[in-house]
Amino acid sequence: MLILGIESSCDETAVSVCRMSDTQREVLSDCIRSQVEIHKLYGGVVPEIASRAHAEAICGLCTQALTQAGAELSDVDAIGVTATPGLVGALLVGVNFAKGLAYAAGKPLVAVNHIRGHIAAAYLAYPELKPPFFALVASGAHTSLVRVRDYTDHETVGRTRDDAVGEAFDKVARVMGIPYPGGAAMDALAKEGDPAAIRFPSAAIAGDNLDFSFSGLKTSVINYLNTCTQKGINPPQADVAACFTAAVCGGVTKKLALAYERYGFDRLVLAGGVAANSHLRAALTEFCDKRNIGFYLPPLHLCGDNGAMIAAQAYYEYCAGNLAGYDLNARATGK
Ligand code: KG4
Numbered sequence: 492m493l494i495l496g497i498e499s500s501c502d503e504t505a506v507s508v509c510r511m512s513d514t515q516r517e518v519l520s521d522c523i524r525s526q527v528e529i530h531k532l533y534g535g536v537v538p539e540i541a542s543r544a545h546a547e548a549i550c551g552l553c554t555q556a557l558t559q560a561g562a563e564l565s566d567v568d569a570i571g572v573t574a575t576p577g578l579v580g581a582l583l584v585g586v587n588f589a590k591g592l593a594y595a596a597g598k599p600l601v602a603v604n605h606i607r608g609h610i611a612a613a614y615l616a617y618p619e620l621k622p623p624f625f626a627l628v629a630s631g632a633h634t635s636l637v638r639v640r641d642y643t644d645h646e647t648v649g650r651t652r653d654d655a656v657g658e659a660f661d662k663v664a665r666v667m668g669i670p671y672p673g674g675a676a677m678d679a680l681a682k683e684g685d686p687a688a689i690r691f692p693s694a695a696i697a698g699d700n701l702d703f704s705f706s707g708l709k710t711s712v713i714n715y716l717n718t719c720t721q722k723g724i725n726p727p728q729a730d731v732a733a734c735f736t737a738a739v740c741g742g743v744t745k746k747l748a749l750a751y752e753r754y755g756f757d758r759l760v761l762a763g764g765v766a767a768n769s770h771l772r773a774a775l776t777e778f779c780d781k782r783n784i785g786f787y788l789p790p791l792h793l794c795g796d797n798g799a800m801i802a803a804q805a806y807y808e809y810c811a812g813n814l815a816g817y818d819l820n821a822r823a824t825g826k
């Protein structure tokens with residue numbers, strides 16, 4: 492089947508065509524227009540500007556994705572679109588575009604959950620991968636521990652109770668004078684610092700749960716930076732980045748260890764833009780090696796927001812009979 496996948500939940504407009512079947516998972520085109528340069532001016536994503544930029548880009552990207560795939564709209568078997576979660580105005584652009592396209596071309600419409608989409612990126616990178624497995628979704632907007640029982644049967648067993656992990660990276664970076672999105676620069680800076688120089692609270696919430704808090708950690712780092720400024724001291728930027736990153740990685744690994752005790756998974760998928768973090772990748776590689784867990788880490792272009800992951804998940808939703816009607820609406824939060 493040829494699936495057209497449309498993504499517009501945050502600050503990337505993306506359209507992809509994938510060929511999917513029981514035995515085939517092929518990305519034929521994966522076109523992305525990032526808005527990072529626009530939002531950089533404001534130090535974060537401005538929802539109204541994001542919606543307008545999606546509206547400008549989506550038609551052209553769709554044409555480009557079809558052309559690159561060597562396909563016509565009439566060749567497409569189903570249209571998948573991210574309907575939740577995300578910025579509602581941004582989601583609405585993709586949802587309404589997909590509805591118009593599906594109506595005009597007489598094609599089935601499939602609503603895709605963005606977090607399921609991030610996980611589905613692993614199917615494209617690893618053709619042999621099939622549920623059940625365990626997934627950590629770590630991005631600018633989400634941090635969840637998910638039991639993937641089947642392609643369309645997911646149970647979120649842990650989540651952040653406040654900020655997402657990428658959001659915390661970006662906000663700490665901003666206070667350190669690093670432009671948005673600062674995650675990648677923090678990654679590089681942390682390599683030069685001492686991860687034991689300053690004690691910051693763990694990102695793991697105390698107790699017998701699988702939840703995280705990145706807001707407390709972020710505030711503690713920002714307080715430390717402000718105290719340095721008040722004392723007229725230049726904060727040790729590399730040490731701050733290294734210690735913040737260590738608190739993130741330590742917290743994530745702690746909750747994964749608890750999840751492993753509880754559920755005993757033998758495969759772990761890392762998904763989302765923060766999967767690019769070299770320290771997190773190293774910590775999770777070690778975690779998995781120690782326990783003989785297979786570690787699935789899709790290439791970086793499939794970890795950030797993209798249309799191919801939406802097309803991949805749309806295929807499995809379609810196979811499960813989960814079709815959307817023309818009354819499909821975008822929801823900021825939800826399943
Ligand atoms: O998945 P993604 O493209 O968008 C969302 O769905 O949110 O993730 C973007 C996030 C940003 O917060 C960015 O700073 C973060 O991923 N990020 C990183 C790194 N590369 C990107 N965070 C830490 N280390 C990195 N190397």
Ligand code: ZN
Pocket residue numbers: 605609630631632763764795796
């Ligand atoms: Zn995302």
